[in-house]
Amino acid sequence: MAKKASATAVANGKTNGTNGHAKTAPPLVPRISDIGDSERLPVLKTYKIYIGGKFPRTESGRYYLLKNASGQPIANICKSSRKDFRDSVVAARTAQHGWGDRSAYNRGQILYRIAEMLEGRTAQFVEELQQTGLTAAAAKKEVAVSVDRLLHYAGWADKYQQIFSSVNPVNSSHFNFSLLEPTGVIAAIAPQDSGLVGLVSLIAPTITGGNAIIALASQTKPLAAVTLAEVIATSDVPGGVVNILTGDPAELTDPMSSHMDVNAVVYAGGVADQWTKIRTNAALNVKRVVSYDGRDWLSADGQSPYYILDTMETKTTWHPVGI
Amino acid sequence: MPSAKPEVKLNFSTDWSYAPAPESVKPEIKPRYDLFINGKFTPPVKGKYFDTINPATEKKLSEVAAASAEDVDLAVKAARKAYNTVWGKMPAGERSKYIYRIARVLQERARDFAVVETMDGGKSIRESRDVDVPLAAAHFFYYAGWADKLQYAFPGKMPTSLGVAGQVIPWNFPLLMAAWKIAPALACGNTVVLKPAETTPLTALKLAELIQDCDLPPGVVNIVTGAGETGSAIVNHPDINKIAFTGSTGVGKAIQKALASTDKKYTLELGGKAANIIFDDAPIDQAVEGIVNGIFFNQGHVCCAGSRLFVQESVYDTVIRKLKDRMKTLIVGDPLDKNTDIGAINSKMQLDKINHYLKIGAEEGGEVFTTNGDLPSKGYFCNPTLFLGCSQSHRVVQEEIFGPVLAVQTFRTVEEAIEKANNTPFGLSGGVWTDKGSKIFKVTSRLRAGVIWANTYNKFDPTSPFGGYKESGVGREGGLHGLSAYLNVN
Numbered sequence: 001m002a003k004k005a006s007a008t009a010v011a012n013g014k015t016n017g018t019n020g021h022a023k024t025a026p027p028l029v030p031r032i033s034d035i036g037d038s039e040r041l042p043v044l045k046t047y048k049i050y051i052g053g054k055f056p057r058t059e060s061g062r063y064y065l066l067k068n069a070s071g072q073p074i075a076n077i078c079k080s081s082r083k084d085f086r087d088s089v090v091a092a093r094t095a096q097h098g099w100g101d102r103s104a105y106n107r108g109q110i111l112y113r114i115a116e117m118l119e120g121r122t123a124q125f126v127e128e129l130q131q132t133g134l135t136a137a138a139a140k141k142e143v144a145v146s147v148d149r150l151l152h153y154a155g156w157a158d159k160y161q162q163i164f165s166s167v168n169p170v171n172s173s174h175f176n177f178s179l180l181e182p183t184g185v186i187a188a189i190a191p192q193d194s195g196l197v198g199l200v201s202l203i204a205p206t207i208t209g210g211n212a213i214i215a216l217a218s219q220t221k222p223l224a225a226v227t228l229a230e231v232i233a234t235s236d237v238p239g240g241v242v243n244i245l246t247g248d249p250a251e252l253t254d255p256m257s258s259h260m261d262v263n264a265v266v267y268a269g270g271v272a273d274q275w276t277k278i279r280t281n282a283a284l285n286v287k288r289v290v291s292y293d294g295r296d297w298l299s300a301d302g303q304s305p306y307y308i309l310d311t312m313e314t315k316t317t318w319h320p321v322g323i
Numbered sequence: 324m325p326s327a328k329p330e331v332k333l334n335f336s337t338d339w340s341y342a343p344a345p346e347s348v349k350p351e352i353k354p355r356y357d358l359f360i361n362g363k364f365t366p367p368v369k370g371k372y373f374d375t376i377n378p379a380t381e382k383k384l385s386e387v388a389a390a391s392a393e394d395v396d397l398a399v400k401a402a403r404k405a406y407n408t409v410w411g412k413m414p415a416g417e418r419s420k421y422i423y424r425i426a427r428v429l430q431e432r433a434r435d436f437a438v439v440e441t442m443d444g445g446k447s448i449r450e451s452r453d454v455d456v457p458l459a460a461a462h463f464f465y466y467a468g469w470a471d472k473l474q475y476a477f478p479g480k481m482p483t484s485l486g487v488a489g490q491v492i493p494w495n496f497p498l499l500m501a502a503w504k505i506a507p508a509l510a511c512g513n514t515v516v517l518k519p520a521e522t523t524p525l526t527a528l529k530l531a532e533l534i535q536d537c538d539l540p541p542g543v544v545n546i547v548t549g550a551g552e553t554g555s556a557i558v559n560h561p562d563i564n565k566i567a568f569t570g571s572t573g574v575g576k577a578i579q580k581a582l583a584s585t586d587k588k589y590t591l592e593l594g595g596k597a598a599n600i601i602f603d604d605a606p607i608d609q610a611v612e613g614i615v616n617g618i619f620f621n622q623g624h625v626c627c628a629g630s631r632l633f634v635q636e637s638v639y640d641t642v643i644r645k646l647k648d649r650m651k652t653l654i655v656g657d658p659l660d661k662n663t664d665i666g667a668i669n670s671k672m673q674l675d676k677i678n679h680y681l682k683i684g685a686e687e688g689g690e691v692f693t694t695n696g697d698l699p700s701k702g703y704f705c706n707p708t709l710f711l712g713c714s715q716s717h718r719v720v721q722e723e724i725f726g727p728v729l730a731v732q733t734f735r736t737v738e739e740a741i742e743k744a745n746n747t748p749f750g751l752s753g754g755v756w757t758d759k760g761s762k763i764f765k766v767t768s769r770l771r772a773g774v775i776w777a778n779t780y781n782k783f784d785p786t787s788p789f790g791g792y793k794e795s796g797v798g799r800e801g802g803l804h805g806l807s808a809y810l811n812v813n
Binding site: 163166168169170171172174176178181183184263276279280282283284285286288304306313314315316317318319320 | 478480580790
């Protein structure tokens, strides 16, 4: 692995490519702190996973070497194991109760806080998205849409209930109403072709509704996912509500969809076999499954309250009316 | 020390007794029913029939066709053709009128339907007459009105129909479940292939006759009778767009798995083991009625039955004493008698299953209380039974029995009640009894189940969404929420 990165190399990377993807991405570790200081040895970032509000390495000790388009190594990425996933489920289940009990207003503010923190680290996300293949313009757009998406759901936190709940005019002397409650613990597999906005678009609606989530980042574009975990960790999101793993979807699809304490699987990985595996395993404990195949997460189709609805349950409560 | 109050006990040993009050209507039941495909009663391809019996007398009522995969295929073809050529294209307002017609004619024929339902399935005529049939008609009436209003149900979306819906329903509410399935499917512009349960096919077939009389276009509703293989042929048919199933969690899981490699939509309404929680500040007499209604309604053949009773320790003795007293007044017997509270168990197979659990419960320890009333010498009957002093690990606490059998536990704190209530893979329903409003909101919001009754139990309505959390199913039936199961909302 190269020890140093120069500002020139970064600049080269930024000028390449016209169709959203750089022909040659910048080499390893273009930290902002390096720029203009070619004599200084940069501090490399260790990309870790995010479980229960902490940043462990994978318990398995496995990693994979992430390379850029021209074959240069970028970073070692944790190859999470099924045990990492199980640990995440424990953290998520523990955290979900309290998160689901937070007021809608409070959840909305915390979603807003994630957006603020993400906005403030735009430069870092742009760099990391460039490293995994985007042009500067495309990377900037993806970060901007991601911030806006979080804001969109921050606003929904105290509104979706009014859209989807109902008072039911039953033919008897009862007051009867239906409202949404979080399904619980959600396992999500992010789209492979998106480093940030796809992941954000899966996480935001599920936690807006009060669920806890374990998300598996894009295998080929994991840098921004790990940095997103750092943003979430500093946004007043209780530990365990969001857990982010890196690794191989082909390996983790099975444990993620067969775990008996997972209530729903959200899949955007786009591989038919994996989706069938998820649908099959879902039958073990009647998991809810949702697939978002071929969505354009950068477009307006990537957001709506119906994404929140996908990981919610409808509860109906009856009470007699009388004296 | 205040002196102990003498125990007040109700005395039921009086001269008063109930004279028989049998239902007098003799509905028409044909000696044989064929499959209802493409608007006509059609003999099965392989020519096989099976008997349907009255579980209260063990006498044969009729014989019905056993649909093979070939018959199911014919039904699906008819449904597809009707969808493509008529029903899918019909103006929604016209569709609506057909469904209203079904509702109105069902109301007109209510008494016949109630009697046939009771004869074929064993439930008391009081329940068929007052619950099953009126609710079925109400369901058609409710969804009829949705047909031309679907765009208002999903803000920002223009929903479209799915195509052909394959529907498999259970034997506990045969006509009502048919209505729950058919009404929203038709309102949303789909056509239907429905299979009633093999022990209770008659009201679905009478509904087919009614649909014929209502002049619905041929193929819009197809009814195929048979057992598991027929259901499996529906689930696995490649030209069906959506599967709706109500039944056991075991079969539901098998269906979910079978559909994994397809892109069929599905809704599953599966088993339950609901907690009915009695707090010490509950209105005790009403709670006892709620316990009885929760577990003994329809012989306990109810997926949302309150089959786990949790009583706060401080009122345990009172509640159990009153419950036992009340149980002694329950009349078990001829389902066609209007005084009967608990009718016949639906089938020999189900009675064997309940008796198996009665044995297990006795072996697991704790006190067994049963009313030990005289049961009719013929037919399948079961006395209402309590298992007292159960613990969470008992099988009679964890597994769905689907009979008049109640597992009783105690608790001290609200938190303990919630913890125990949620300690189950099921999540269909629950009950909460307390006169304290804030406690109701707290507990009902913490119970992980789709339908919660507070200070009432086992109430149903077409406008009220029904369906489970966790292993009790996926999706909702009833109300606005029940529409999305039969629409593309993308």
